[in-house]
Amino acid sequence: MSRTDPSDAPLLAATQLHKRFGANEVLRGIDLTLHRGEVVVLIGPSGSGKTTVLRSLNGLETPDAGTIAVDGGPEIDFAGRVSSQQRFALRDRSAMVFQHHNLFPHFTVLENVIEGPWRVQGRPKGEAIDAARLLLDRVGLADKENARPHQLSGGQQQRVGIVRALALRPDLLLFDEPTSALDPELVGEVLLVIKELADEGWSMVVVTHELSFAREAADRVLFMDGGVVVEQGPPAQLFGAPQHERTQKFLTRILRPLDGT
Known part of the structure; x- marks a missing residue:
């Protein structure tokens, strides 16, 4: 499938990303581009560097070398000093859904969703609540806004994690094996939400072992091994x-x- 015009300037351009943890060279020259509305899926064996790529794109990890540019903006060159402002610029343009939902256990579902838009982005609380309720309704969780995370199933918790990312209104959604911690019977409900977002034109980079999802939802699939992109198409x-x-x-x-x- 193709939802994009490859002649358009990419939303995201990462070039020659390198990252080492001690003696372990995790990324060895990764190039990755993403056009607006495109879904790129990363597959490969455990330890191939897929999660480190995502964390680098989100500013959670700082590569040792390489560049990242978002939406035609200035390149961040990791060979030099990277400021906290540059890291925040990456994080401000993207939102990440983790393997484990990472919800605040003492917050209600609604409080978890509005925390970023209200506290971090500074949107009016009432506006954040209204937007959160609409998003919860679209994933079938309108009746769970006052529940605590421990009162939800694993699939429901991960759907709240997706809503929390959407509430930030990011340009780019990053998914790090979003179903790997779920029981098999709960995987489908989460993948369905992600597939619907792909069909709506959200720009995504998804790390997953669910190859049937990659077949159906991806515009491009990148196979990684040993810290490099071995093949893509x-x-x-x-x-x-x-x-x-x-x-x-x-x-x-x-x-x-x-x-x-």
């Missing part, structure tokens, strides 16, 4: 005719159980 191409031996081996291991062969 439209889902039909990457899953149907992968070119690189490492991609072929990975998909053979993962898809065979899915296909029941």
Whole structure:
């Protein structure tokens, strides 16, 4: 599928990102572009650097080298000193949904959702509440606004996490394996919400092991291994005719159980 015009300037452009944790070089020259309305899915084995890419795009991690530019703005060059303002600029343009929902346990659902828009972004509280209620209604949680996180199922908690990200009105949504901590029967309800957001034209980078979701929702799929992008392309191409031996081996291991062969 294609929801974008590749001739348009990218919403996000990351070039040659490098990141080392001690002796472990996690990212070894990652290039990633994203056009407005595009869904890019990152797949690959655990430890391949996918989460570190997301955290770098959101300003939660500082690469050792490389550049990131958002929506044609000035490049942040990580080879030099990166200011807190530059990190905030990245975080202000994107919102991240984590593996674990990271909700405040002592807040109600509504309080969790309005915290960012009201306290951080400075929007009027009444406006933040009205917007939060609309978002909760769209994911089927309008009746849970006064519940605490421990009173919700895992799938409901993750849907609140998605609503909390949407409430920030970001240009870019980042999902870090949003279903990996859920029981299998709850995975579908969360993936359905993300798929609906993709269909509405939200710009997304998604890290997931749910390859059926990647097949259906992605415009492009990037296969990562060893801190590099080994191969990328439209889902039909990457899953149907992968070119690189490492991609072929990975998909053979993962898809065979899915296909029941």
